[in-house]
Amino acid sequence: MSKDPYRAIDAWITGVIDETPAIKTFVVKPEIPLKFRTGQFIQFTLYGEGEAPFTPSSSHFEAEKFEVTIMRAGRVTEKIHKLKQGDVIGIRGPLGNGYPLEEFEGKEILILGGGVGMAPLRSLLLTLLAEKEKYKKISLLYGSKTPDDIVYKSQFDNWRKKGAEIFQSVDKCETGEWKGKIGVVTCLFEDIKPNAEKGVAIVCGPPIMMKFGTLKLLELGYSPDRIYLSMEKNMSCGIGKCGHCALGKYFVCKDGPVFKYSEIKDIEGIWD
Amino acid sequence: MKFLKKENFEAFAKKISRENDIFYPEQTNGSYRWKKNEGESFSLEGHRTVLPMKYFFFPPGENLKEKERKPAVIFGARGCDLRGLALLKKIYLEEPEDIYFRKDILIFSADCTSAHKDCFCAALGDEPWAEEGFDLNFSFARDGYIVEAGSDKGSEILKNNSGLFEDASNARKREILEVRQKTKETVLKQNGGKNIKPAVIAEKIEKNTDVLAKYAEDCVSCGACTNVCPACFCFFLSEGENNKIRYSDSCQYPGYARVAGGANPRKEMTPRFKHRFLCKFFYRPAMQEIKGCTGCGRCIDGCQGGINFMDVLADIAGAAE
Numbered sequence: 001m002s003k004d005p006y007r008a009i010d011a012w013i014t015g016v017i018d019e020t021p022a023i024k025t026f027v028v029k030p031e032i033p034l035k036f037r038t039g040q041f042i043q044f045t046l047y048g049e050g051e052a053p054f055t056p057s058s059s060h061f062e063a064e065k066f067e068v069t070i071m072r073a074g075r076v077t078e079k080i081h082k083l084k085q086g087d088v089i090g091i092r093g094p095l096g097n098g099y100p101l102e103e104f105e106g107k108e109i110l111i112l113g114g115g116v117g118m119a120p121l122r123s124l125l126l127t128l129l130a131e132k133e134k135y136k137k138i139s140l141l142y143g144s145k146t147p148d149d150i151v152y153k154s155q156f157d158n159w160r161k162k163g164a165e166i167f168q169s170v171d172k173c174e175t176g177e178w179k180g181k182i183g184v185v186t187c188l189f190e191d192i193k194p195n196a197e198k199g200v201a202i203v204c205g206p207p208i209m210m211k212f213g214t215l216k217l218l219e220l221g222y223s224p225d226r227i228y229l230s231m232e233k234n235m236s237c238g239i240g241k242c243g244h245c246a247l248g249k250y251f252v253c254k255d256g257p258v259f260k261y262s263e264i265k266d267i268e269g270i271w272d
Numbered sequence: 273m274k275f276l277k278k279e280n281f282e283a284f285a286k287k288i289s290r291e292n293d294i295f296y297p298e299q300t301n302g303s304y305r306w307k308k309n310e311g312e313s314f315s316l317e318g319h320r321t322v323l324p325m326k327y328f329f330f331p332p333g334e335n336l337k338e339k340e341r342k343p344a345v346i347f348g349a350r351g352c353d354l355r356g357l358a359l360l361k362k363i364y365l366e367e368p369e370d371i372y373f374r375k376d377i378l379i380f381s382a383d384c385t386s387a388h389k390d391c392f393c394a395a396l397g398d399e400p401w402a403e404e405g406f407d408l409n410f411s412f413a414r415d416g417y418i419v420e421a422g423s424d425k426g427s428e429i430l431k432n433n434s435g436l437f438e439d440a441s442n443a444r445k446r447e448i449l450e451v452r453q454k455t456k457e458t459v460l461k462q463n464g465g466k467n468i469k470p471a472v473i474a475e476k477i478e479k480n481t482d483v484l485a486k487y488a489e490d491c492v493s494c495g496a497c498t499n500v501c502p503a504c505f506c507f508f509l510s511e512g513e514n515n516k517i518r519y520s521d522s523c524q525y526p527g528y529a530r531v532a533g534g535a536n537p538r539k540e541m542t543p544r545f546k547h548r549f550l551c552k553f554f555y556r557p558a559m560q561e562i563k564g565c566t567g568c569g570r571c572i573d574g575c576q577g578g579i580n581f582m583d584v585l586a587d588i589a590g591a592a593e
Contacts, residue, residue, distance in 0.1 A: 005368040006336050006509065006516045048511050052532065074532030207535050234531050236509045239368050243506035243523065246547070247537075249555035269537035 005239050008045040008090025013083050014065060019151040023116055024081055025057065025069040030091050033063035038127040039098030039120055039230065039258045043238050044068065045090030050076040053095075053235040055257070057119040059126035060098070069119035069151060095238040096257050099124055099202065099228065108137040110194045112213045114185050114205025118142060118151050120230050121204050129162045139165040139194065143185025143209065146170055147178045167192060185209060186216040196221035204230040211271040214261055224262035231257050231264070274430055274437035275444055277416040282313055284436050288345050288429075292378070295328065296347040297321045303388075304348075316348045316382035316410050316417070319391060319400075320568050324502035325353035326360055329374045332520040335512055336372050343376035347410075350384055352393055352568035354405035356502025362560040363505045372518070378425060381406040385451055387458045390569030392582040395463040396470065398567050400455045411448035413440075418448050463582060468589045470563050474554040480591045481546060487584050488545035490577035495522030497571035497581070498548070503556075503564040523547055549584070 015027035034042070038060040045051045052074075058067040072081045083089065109128065113121040121140070128138050140159070144150045147170055160166055167188045169181040181187055185205070194201075201217045203210050210229060217227050233245035233252040240254030248267035250256060264270050276284060288294060289309060296314045297304035304321040306328075325346060357379075364373035383401035384391075393400055402409050407426035411418040418440050421427040430437060460466075477484070498504040499520055506528075508521040521528065524544055530536040538544045552564030571581045 003368070004336070004371055006370075006372075045511070048513060050511055051509070071533075073534075077532060206533070232531055232533075232535070233537075234529050237507070239370075240366070241363055241370055241505065241507070242509060242521070244508070244521070244529065246523070246529070246551070246555070248550075249558045269543060272535055272537040272539075 006092070006237070008043070008047075008051075008092045011089050011091045013085055013087045013089065015085060016083065019069060019153075020149050022073075023069060023071045023151055025067050025151075026080070026083065027065055027067050028089070028091065029065045034066055034091065034094060035063050036060055036066070036094035037098030038101070038123045040094040040096050041120075041235070041238075041253075041257055042068070042091050042093035042095060043235070044070075044080065045092060046076065046079055047088075047090055049079055051090075051092070051236075052076040052080070053238065053253075055120035055123065055230065057122045059123060059130055061127065061130050069116065069122070071116040092238060095235075096253050097255070099258050101127070104128070104200055105134050106136060108195050108199035109135050109139065110199055110201040110217075111138070111140045111142075112185065112201060112203045112205070112217070113140065113142045114209035114213070115144060115149065116151060117205030117209070117230070119204075121202065122152055122155075124202060125159060125164060129159065129164060132163045136198065137165065138163065139167070139192070141167045141169075141185055141188045141192075143169045143171065143188070143205075145172070147173055147175075184212065186212055189216060189220065194220060196223075196226075200226045200228065202228045202230075207232075207271045218261075224265055225260050227261040229259050229261055229264070231259055231270070233257075273440040273445060274419045275413065275416055275440040276410075276419050276437055280436045281315075281417065284433060285309070285314070285347070286311075287433060287436075291343070293342045293344040294347060295344060314347070317385045317412070318348070319384045319386045319388050320350045320352055320570070322500075322570070322573070324356060324500060324568070324570065325349050325379075326356060326502050326505075328377055329357070329360065330364070330370075330372070330507070330518060334372065334518050335515055336518055337515040341376075343378070344374075345378045345380055347380045347382070349379050349381040349402070349406070350568075351381070351399055351402040352391075352566035353502050354379065354381060354402045355398065355562075355566040356568075358405050359503045359556060359560055359562040359564055360505050362562060378407045378429075379405065380408045380410060382410040383412060383448065383452055384455045385412060387455060387462065388569060388573065389462060390572040390580075390582075391459050391567065392463045392466075392569050393567030394456045394459040395466040395582065396468050396565065396567040396585070399452070400459055401452055412451045413444040413447040416444075418444055466582075466586055468582075468585050470553055470557070470565070472589050473549070473585055474557065476588050476591060477546065477549050477554060480588050481542065483587050483591055484546045484549065484584070485542045487579055487587075488542045490579050491524070491541055491545055492577050493524050493526055493541065493544070494576045495524050496574035496576060498522040498524055500570040500574045501564075502566055502568055502570070503552070523551070549588075
């Protein structure tokens with residue numbers, strides 16, 4: 001019998017990192033190294049309980065172990081959050097198409113992220129930084145609801161040291177502890193003026209943030225085929241058969257999850 | 273093409289049944305339903321079954337694990353079932369292949385000799401007979417069947433049973449056209465002679481959201497239309513005890529596209545209703561090069577809201593640009 005695309009391979013949880021009250025990062029060691037490309041996703045299987053799709057948040061140059069950052073948002077993620085070091089899970093993947101890094105080479109890269117949408121972007125950032133000589137400039141603009149909601153808090157300085165230019169904002173801060181910019185992530189463009197002509201932009205975050213982030217990038221002069229979006233849809237089979245993640249004529253799992261804005265801009269409800 | 277005398281059909285079916293499970297459309301109270309053959313005589317006249325043929329290939333709630341079973345032969349599959357199957361094969365067998373989608377089923381299709389009141393294939397430019405996708409096709413001559421092989425396996429079966437078949441004369445070949453034409457006329461007549469162009473539907477859906485919204489008022493999101501559709505393929509992959517389970521699902525259910533964070537691109541009825549038409553006439557032709565509607569009219573028959581989907585199509589096709 002040929003390969004069963006629905007069968008998961010075993011993997012072990014080798015570490016759990018609390019990012020925020022609702023977000024954890026799991027370090028996963030699959031029985032066979034997961035050779036993914038940054039931006040591709042996996043199905044995270046709780047045997048007998050359910051499956052949910054996530055994009056690894058670690059560099060694609062590490063296949064032995066990878067990380068996946070998960071927000072508690074529903075039935076399956078509620079259970080995933082109870083996992084401890086040593087627990088066995090299943091992994092299906094890698095699935096879909098990742099970020100087309102070859103299209104980014106030699107360009108100024110602007111990464112626009114919001115909330116837990118930072119997960120796939122962290123994978124991208126780490127992958128880019130590992131070969132930073134290939135890219136002209138790497139900038140990250142990251143917005144969170146409050147300072148407590150920032151994921152990967154302790155890592156930003158390290159990324160700066162490795163060569164990324166980073167700007168951060170929070171929507172609000174009632175305690176006064178936040179010394180940086182306050183406002184939705186697009187407010188960061190008040191201070192920085194990216195070179196849209198020479199750049200590409202990659203966006204991931206909650207739907208409302210992706211919508212206004214994309215509109216802002218268009219206003220700044222990015223052409224629709226230079227804006228890359230990681231689309232979140234209800235991927236079930238992950239291989240283009242079950243129909244759940246239909247986005248217009250595309251299946252996000254097979255044709256995405258990374259799309260150029262130009263490919264999907266005319267589809268109704270892309271931000272819903 | 274070969275000719276099979278009526279009295280030889282039973283012997284042929286018996287021979288096939290030695291190594292295969294046989295399924296055929298049994299007539300009960302004027303409707304046709306799939307039945308497993310237990311050695312009784314059966315015939316191939318009539319029209320499409322209540323449920324489509326697709327569930328032989330991916331039964332609802334199937335446990336996705338290896339199974340031991342006899343291969344099957346489906347007698348009396350209709351043109352609509354085969355047009356639907358062509359799309360299903362593109363979806364399920366494209367890499368990475370769904371290895372549980374059955375490939376050990378032979379199809380012995382048959383021309384329709386009558387029409388269900390909701391059949392509208394001919395109004396959509398399709399024929400009430402199979403043109404491709406079968407292993408053998410049975411057409412009706414006066415005193416038997418004209419049998420055409422559509423695959424290598426079909427040709428081999430004809431060769432292995434040459435004692436039962438004879439060469440088909442041109443006169444007999446002409447006889448099958450009479451039956452085909454008569455059925456086609458029945459379908460056209462019961463649809464008022466309409467000639468709906470699928471490409472026109474594809475172009476006009478977006479501009480006619482108001483037309484769809486009107487019909488969508490009667491939709492109760494029960495999912496019957498997609499469940500009985502021979503071309504609908506959607507499912508939900510769930511966890512079983514030691515394997516996955518493939519449950520039927522429907523894009524017409526409100527929670528179908530909802531994600532864990534709560535976002536749902538089609539939570540309202542009209543976008544869901546419209547999605548089904550876009551999928552069948554625009555998305556699938558664009559991506560799989562096959563339309564997702566076969567004109568079988570099962571969705572009309574099954575609709576709990578009494579929506580006549582052929583009327584929806586005719587209204588869109590006839591609407592202003």
